[in-house]
Amino acid sequence: MLVVVLVLSGTAAFAQASGDNEWRPKVDFTLDWASRYIDKGEVVNPDSVGQADLSLSLKGFYVGVWTCVDFTDVYGYHNDPEEWNYYVGYEYKFTDVPAVESLTIDLGWTYSDYPRANSLDTQELHLGVQLEDILLAPKVVVTWDYEDDIWCVEAGISHELPLEFISENLVFGAALDLVWGNTRWNGGLSKGHDAYKNALASAVLITDLKYKFTENVSFGPFMIAAWALDHDIREKFQASDINNNSNFVWGFRLNMEF
Numbered sequence: 001m002l003v004v005v006l007v008l009s010g011t012a013a014f015a016q017a018s019g020d021n022e023w024r025p026k027v028d029f030t031l032d033w034a035s036r037y038i039d040k041g042e043v044v045n046p047d048s049v050g051q052a053d054l055s056l057s058l059k060g061f062y063v064g065v066w067t068c069v070d071f072t073d074v075y076g077y078h079n080d081p082e083e084w085n086y087y088v089g090y091e092y093k094f095t096d097v098p099a100v101e102s103l104t105i106d107l108g109w110t111y112s113d114y115p116r117a118n119s120l121d122t123q124e125l126h127l128g129v130q131l132e133d134i135l136l137a138p139k140v141v142v143t144w145d146y147e148d149d150i151w152c153v154e155a156g157i158s159h160e161l162p163l164e165f166i167s168e169n170l171v172f173g174a175a176l177d178l179v180w181g182n183t184r185w186n187g188g189l190s191k192g193h194d195a196y197k198n199a200l201a202s203a204v205l206i207t208d209l210k211y212k213f214t215e216n217v218s219f220g221p222f223m224i225a226a227w228a229l230d231h232d233i234r235e236k237f238q239a240s241d242i243n244n245n246s247n248f249v250w251g252f253r254l255n256m257e258f
Helices: 002-018 183-187 231-238
Strands: 026-034 037-039 042-045 049-058 061-070 081-097 101-113 122-130 139-145 150-162 170-181 199-212 217-228 246-257
Touching: 042 246, 049 081, 150 183, 170 183, 183 199, 183 231, 199 231, 199 246, 217 231
Parallel strands: none
Antiparallel strands: 026 049, 026 246, 037 042, 049 061, 061 081, 081 101, 101 122, 122 139, 139 150, 150 170, 170 199, 199 217, 217 246
């Protein structure tokens, strides 16, 4: 991946020098420190983690890798990555769409690799649709783990508000997602669990405050709050050692785009 980054970065520099921005690839790097690892409202790791995401995109096509490192060795990883996600996809934005102005469609594939728990490795497809020019930019993302027939649907809204009265470089963002899952998403592979049903599982609120040092580099804190919505999902979380009715995560995020 680093070799690809270097090659495409060189291509980007050449494209910029030649004035051909049409073929200039985009590099996006995000580095997080989080008090917990949470995924769609459910805590996966109860202790602090580091998470990094590196992606390259060109002409709508993208490829990337995401990883999570356990800092506290709660699962005995000794500061090694506990999960790797490799993904590829294509995103296309339709413009001049009647009534909504624009519509963005994202289709991608992800392979999740768990180095010390190979039985958990999964492959999934996702299809996302977002109306970026509509108020609160509504979106819907459907994810399908086709190996275990696990379905998940996220419906969300988001908004960014520049805090120019404090600083012209300060931006506050907020997003709210509702997460619906099928029987295997909510209850696992065991049919005997009460949560083994199709249900609206959780609501996830994400807020962040970022300071833009430059047009391409930002840093700031974030917070994630999640609530179990279904009664049986709440009971499932209460019975867990690392989940509760309400799950909260806080952390810091560094983002760089080139």
